[in-house]
Amino acid sequence: MSIRVASDGLKRRVGWAVHDGLVLTRRNLLRYVRIPPLLVFATIQPVMFVLLFRYVFGGNIANLPPGAHAYVDYLMPGILVQTAIFGATQTGIGLAEDLNVGIIDRFRSLPTARSAVLAGRTTADLVRNLFVVLLMTAVGYLVGFRFQDGAIRATLAIGLAVLVGFAFSWVSATIGLAIKNLESVQAASFIWIFPLTFASSAFVPIEGMPGWLQAFARNNPVTIWANTLRGFTLGPRYLAFVNESIGGLVLKSGLWIGLILVIFVPLSIRLYRRT
Amino acid sequence: MTEPTIVVEGIKKRFGNVLALDGVDLEVEPASVFGLLGPNGAGKTTMVRILTTLLSPDEGHARVAGHDVVHDAEGLRHEIGLAGQTAAVDENLTGFENLEMVGRLYHLPRAEARKRAGQVLERFGLTDAANRTARTYSGGMRRRLDLGASLVGRPQVLFLDEPTTGLDPRSRLGMWDLIRELVKDGTTLLLTTQYLEEADVLTDRIAVIDLGTVIAAGTADELKTQIGGEVLELRLSDRARTPEAAGAVIGLVPGGAKVDNNTGQITLPVGGNGPAILTEAIRRLDAAGMTLDDVALHRPTLDDVFLALTGRETEGLETESAPAGPRRERRRRRGGEGRT
Numbered sequence: 365m366s367i368r369v370a371s372d373g374l375k376r377r378v379g380w381a382v383h384d385g386l387v388l389t390r391r392n393l394l395r396y397v398r399i400p401p402l403l404v405f406a407t408i409q410p411v412m413f414v415l416l417f418r419y420v421f422g423g424n425i426a427n428l429p430p431g432a433h434a435y436v437d438y439l440m441p442g443i444l445v446q447t448a449i450f451g452a453t454q455t456g457i458g459l460a461e462d463l464n465v466g467i468i469d470r471f472r473s474l475p476t477a478r479s480a481v482l483a484g485r486t487t488a489d490l491v492r493n494l495f496v497v498l499l500m501t502a503v504g505y506l507v508g509f510r511f512q513d514g515a516i517r518a519t520l521a522i523g524l525a526v527l528v529g530f531a532f533s534w535v536s537a538t539i540g541l542a543i544k545n546l547e548s549v550q551a552a553s554f555i556w557i558f559p560l561t562f563a564s565s566a567f568v569p570i571e572g573m574p575g576w577l578q579a580f581a582r583n584n585p586v587t588i589w590a591n592t593l594r595g596f597t598l599g600p601r602y603l604a605f606v607n608e609s610i611g612g613l614v615l616k617s618g619l620w621i622g623l624i625l626v627i628f629v630p631l632s633i634r635l636y637r638r639t
Numbered sequence: 640m641t642e643p644t645i646v647v648e649g650i651k652k653r654f655g656n657v658l659a660l661d662g663v664d665l666e667v668e669p670a671s672v673f674g675l676l677g678p679n680g681a682g683k684t685t686m687v688r689i690l691t692t693l694l695s696p697d698e699g700h701a702r703v704a705g706h707d708v709v710h711d712a713e714g715l716r717h718e719i720g721l722a723g724q725t726a727a728v729d730e731n732l733t734g735f736e737n738l739e740m741v742g743r744l745y746h747l748p749r750a751e752a753r754k755r756a757g758q759v760l761e762r763f764g765l766t767d768a769a770n771r772t773a774r775t776y777s778g779g780m781r782r783r784l785d786l787g788a789s790l791v792g793r794p795q796v797l798f799l800d801e802p803t804t805g806l807d808p809r810s811r812l813g814m815w816d817l818i819r820e821l822v823k824d825g826t827t828l829l830l831t832t833q834y835l836e837e838a839d840v841l842t843d844r845i846a847v848i849d850l851g852t853v854i855a856a857g858t859a860d861e862l863k864t865q866i867g868g869e870v871l872e873l874r875l876s877d878r879a880r881t882p883e884a885a886g887a888v889i890g891l892v893p894g895g896a897k898v899d900n901n902t903g904q905i906t907l908p909v910g911g912n913g914p915a916i917l918t919e920a921i922r923r924l925d926a927a928g929m930t931l932d933d934v935a936l937h938r939p940t941l942d943d944v945f946l947a948l949t950g951r952e953t954e955g956l957e958t959e960s961a962p963a964g965p966r967r968e969r970r971r972r973r974g975g976e977g978r979t
Contacts, residue, residue, distance in 0.1 A: 388740075391740055465730075470789075475746060
């Protein structure tokens, strides 16, 4: 009997946690509706990256793997991962903003689920990232990119990119809650995010890098995610070339995402409780 | 005997080396308005944050509406509303959306949240601005919206942390009216303020807090009696006749007068009879052919409270965050005498 009551209580708590998280997700997304330039600038930069990389570097990248007819086919999976990670920095910036105006104090004084502020923020940023990634893909299509292995794998590729962004939202939340000052949060995010995303296979094959950098890039999770996306978009010829199965790549990608979540979800929640 | 709505026992809170609260005890009766009065850094906000479950005390206990603030924080959050020092509203949402969101976060059904949002906007004179984003609101409107947000859940106990700090004099008076209106519903209210005048106008009981301890408590009248009620200050044109003038007026008050022969200043604690004693003092001095450079009758200010209770001037008071209202008010009442 008491077990049933407890599990009913748990069910209700989880229900309210989802409810509260969605209320705050909506609140965070309305910001983009109210200030359209925010979304415009959030999308212009990634779209500009696609065009710049496609046309500036496109003719000069050697060693393209089989399956990639042109550089843009190689580029798109990598740049989607990179964009999702960059987009995730907004999570920490948004939280720092909320802390500074005192609205987080209001949320914390309400009978709202303790998880709701962080869940609402990371979910809203996931939706925003999805929008940006879809728009980039559309632009990629205009400049020659093609999914070569069907709609299901195309969807999985987009899904993985957005999931990577979601995991990094929690890293960003941890940074935002730890540092709190808006400008510092912004600066602190880009210090690690540039080397992480550029010293990988996201933009160019790592074979052209010096040996010491290759060692880092090869084990960089960004390389694993970019390659997994390529497995989805470029198809079997690419997989055979890199000597990986799609299952193996997905497993490795999932483990890295899981590792980040396992570390940074509890860490950010703990910081949130203390602020 | 009903249990007090707020019971605070021996609360201590330390931040690093700073002891923000050093053993505070308080009791607030149901359906009353309680004022926590003190300068910046006295510990007022820390106390409010503990009572609203935002901070845990290091020592001591506190119960609000029957809920322990630490062990039953979750239950307590259903019973309280908080409006903090900054207007904690979302600039990108409309007034209506802000209130609806808070209602939903109190776990009200959507229709009920919307109904109450409409009622609160109406009550606070924000109906016309309901569908504008809060970004376009004036400072006073934001504060009203913020206060409104704290009421959407129809809390038993309401906490207002310096509700008028930073407001212009007119918005301040408007806020006072709103607060007085709220109390009619039987809500228990705890507010913090730096201004004795505000505590006097709005509260039933006051605790004066300084350096993390309660240094005086009682009704506004009790406190004023404790520090001598109103004060009459006279400054003679002819300083040489100061003792003569003091002799003429000293009989008007039961206590003694403070006489400064160097400046020609005579200070009389006049209790509640300020105007009558002022008139009589001027009549007597006039009859003796003495003229005055300055006359000031003022209610005890927070400075006076502190001077009386602690023997030191307040620090950090009336910095740029303080509204112009009371300062101007005081200058006028003091006749520009300006103690520094």
